[in-house]
Amino acid sequence: MALRSRGGWWPALCIGTASIILAVYLLLVTSNWIYLGWHDTLYFFSKSRMWERFWLTVWTATVSTSLSLLIGIPAGYALSRFRFPCCYLVASIIDLPIVVSPAVVGAFLFGITTRFPFDWISEYYGIYIGRNVYGVLLVQFTVTAAFCARLMKASFDMIPTRFEAVSHSLGASPLRTFFKVLLPMAKNGIIASMIVVWARAAAEWEGLMLFVGATEGKTDIMPFAIYLDWNGGMMGWVTSMSIVCILMAVSAISAVKIIGGRSNVW
């Protein structure tokens, strides 16, 4: 018993710190509900302005997630399995859009949309990428493609290369191995990554602030609309939209926890 009590202050300190921090974070996340109250929350949730913004967020995030999955899954495989000179440098440059401040990414997108591929697209196809919903998709794609590639790399890293080696030794082609061995094994990781990437796309707004700007009902996805309404002093809208964003993030992460597994970025 003496053994148990000696140095007992350390677990007490750890558990105390953890409880206080957990309480603070819970208060932080629930402060909007406490502020707004039940009746006002219901009032704002029944307004169509809220749900128009919600569907705008959902469809832009879905489109940009699909685009970044198309790029991200093969890129993640390449980053996971191939070794080439300067691979750390290449990986660092691919990671830059998620590591630097998103405001910086917005400023840089503002710079490149006047340049080569973008001016060409707007001239020949009449698709202007800028202060419209295409700009929103570009901002979301820029951030989530890098994020998706990292998560896919982590999902493929979880699978030992031994299975591929066995498949090769039995005479399967690399493509067959990829589709019949690797993808089924990485399935859970890919689905979980997909959900997280979607949530990250729906959370992106700093780039929009510098690059796209606000058009009511066209480019104001929910996190950005929070900023706009906050500037307009509409605290009811701000807090009710924050509640929706928090619910989106928490439900995405809960779904991922149910799927299970682990994944890391960086």
Add this chain to the structure above:
Amino acid sequence: MSGERHSRKNFNAFFYSFAGFLFLYSAYLFLSNLDQLFVTEAAVKTREITSWGEDREILNQFAGGFWKDPYFWKSLNLTLVITIMTTLIATILGIPTAYALSRYRIPGKSVAEVLFSSLMVMPGSVIGICLIVMFNYGPLWDLQNLLGFRFAHSIFPGMVIASLVLSFAFGMSAWKATFDSVNPRFEQVARSLGSSRWRAFKTVTLPLAKSGIVTGIILAWTRAMAEFSAVLFFCGTFRELPASRFSDFTRFLQMDQADWVSVAVWAQVEFGNIEYGFALAFILVLIGGISVYVMHRIGAKGYVW
């Protein structure tokens, strides 16, 4: 045999092309904007009308003449000091928290895991609004009135709190994973040999978890440097405030009338000083690039879930 080699080559080329696309896109995004640093005739003409008096000579130079402006050095100083303070606080609070979440049975542990993971995909504006609502209304507001100071729109408690929220969550993601990966058996052996719980942690678990703790510190610092929205919502900008608004301590540290760097990027671009804004942005890119390169080199892992 040669046919198989050929198909292998095509296969590799297919996958390399996607990684190459991402690499080229990112490199093009960050490098093609170097010409934004050069001041154009049109910008000079516009500024004749709009700029504030004595700053005009500075602004009409390469990259807005940022190295001559005390605002730039003060902002960099402010950001570095606050991020280092944030990282220190996050480490001091985060290591016991991560250890407790990893080893002890705490009520609400699964809630904590979902909460810390979901902070990584939560919009920054929501974090900022949550901080504003938490500190500027209700009992914490009354407490501030009683004590006579403000958390929001201040440098010292305010900016540290705003950058701490996400920085702590990112550090935790690495620290908790490290303590999970250290076998608790080693500590039990140390305790059976007569050392106290604290000594067993200090001499057994901590050295084993060292590399993961360093990873968490780098992650926390990088995230604190990349913070934008929470600082923008909770603290705002300080450049236009009168000097009397700042305390002697802030002035002594050369942090008065300065902004968080990524907020300054936004403020300068919105103001029309594009070159100045891009100069600040390139400094952030340089810092972020070096830290992410270090992370890749040492094989750092920050777990999302």
